[in-house]
Amino acid sequence: MISIVNKDDIVKLTGFSESQAKKLIREAKARLVSEGFSWYNNKRVGRVPLKTVEDILGFELSHKHDIITNVQEDTALEKGVSNGSN
Template sequence: MGTTVCKEDLINHGYKKYQAISLIRQAKAIMVQRGCPYYNNKRLGRVPRDVVECILGVSLVSEARVSDGN
């Protein structure tokens, strides 16, 4: 997984479709608040992974490693 995530990446991690959409929207709002107007675009669906991890409170990389081992 790269430094950005999209809805499909989150769905592959086990999140439901609307949870993934909500997480992307929240991350975009945070990026706009941080002064990145680029994310104020409804067609944009890819956000920085670290922002999503901050919202969730968990690392998406470690979750991928755990799920690969099962």
């Protein structure tokens, strides 16, 4: 299933500012136009495929629980490491 995102979705999923989200949308649109998708050569189009945004960022985003899916599996908590306050 193709997921389409707008600037508000990007802000929610990444925590980036609204201006950073707008820049990501513009870059994604430019990339899509260069790949031959002329539909995105329109300033009124404000939604782009999530996959394109993920390719730009270099990591996957998930709508499920609004978390990033490529988080390291071996965190300190999972290994039982504490900061000494226990």
